[in-house]
Amino acid sequence: MLEVFNKIGDGVVSTVKEHSPEICLGLGIACTLAGTVVACKGTIKARKVVDEAREDIETIEKSEEEGSTYDDANAPVPYSHKDAVNDKAIILSKAGLGLVKAYGPAVILTATGIALLISGHKILRKRNIALVAAYQSISEAYKRYQSKAADKLGETVARNLKYNLEEKEVETETGKKNKDGTPKTKTEKLLVMGNPVDEMSPYCRIYDDGCTGWDNNAAYNLAYLKGRQSWWNDVLKARPNHTVFLNEVYKDLGIPETEAGQVVGWTLKPGVMKDGYIDFGIFNMAYTPNRDFVNGYQPVCLLDFNVDGVVIGCLEDK
Secondary structure, eight states, rough: OOOHHHHHHHHHHHHHHHHHHHHHHHHHHHHHHHHHHHHHHHHHHHHHHHHHHHHHHHHHHHHHHTEEEEEEEEEEOOOOOHHHHHHHHHHHHHHHHHHHHOOOOOOHHHHHHHHHHHHHHHHHHHHHHOOOOOOOHHHHHHHHHHHHHHHHOOOOHHHHHHTTEEEEEEEEEEEETTTTEEEEEEEEEEEEEEHHHHHOOOOOOOBTBBTTTTTSSHHHHHHHHHHHHHHHHHHHHTTTEEEEHHHHEEEHHOOOOOOGGGGGEOOOOTTTOOHHHHHHHTTTTTTHHHHHHHTOOOOOOOOOOOOOOEEEGGGOOO
């Protein structure tokens, strides 16, 4: 039985640790709201305390002007300025204590709520830093692997392995027609991609109907994408921190944002910068769809962004 209780206790502790940011956030909001409600109720008590203190001070000032007051037997008693000062101090002290009692619980609840919110933020920040560090190490390891593969096998072979490109004979239209009116074709050897988009690159996305600026016209789409690419390069240079996140570009093009896009992107910071510019991969002719897009045959293309890697730590102004 004791072992069962220990397992239950360990499970509860583990769950609390895992969800501690959400718990702190929820309790922080609850305490802050409760503090607001208690403060509203305390205002009613505080108003009563202030009104009573005002009435007592008015009585003291009146007695000071007359120079006398009355005892319990309703007999006149001399009343000096010194007596008035002492009595006012006592009344103000009692009023202050009354205000503390009225607003004290609200202040405690609000302060506790703020402390919980700050604690939850700190826990999330620590976890995000750990995640970014882990992602950075994986990204650097992958870059080292790519570099070694290129050195050993050559740039062309390494690229073909990365994108699973194979040289195949492909029949393509020449743009001319035969005597019978059918499209004239020719057979040529081309690099054909053998894997789906999701396996090509974690940042590769399709630019098609539904994306911002898309039109059923390849030439228009090409001009639009080149314009947005140029604009984001200007942003990269103009920003004080010289950093652009991938999700910013995704959002601009109407592409759904991703978790990776929150931390990866481009920077001009030495040691992190890879190419020194933002490239959408429009003219990557290794992708068969892009050849047709650039040549005006189809309005859809693949965008494979040349991100530098994790840039969330490059936000300090230079």
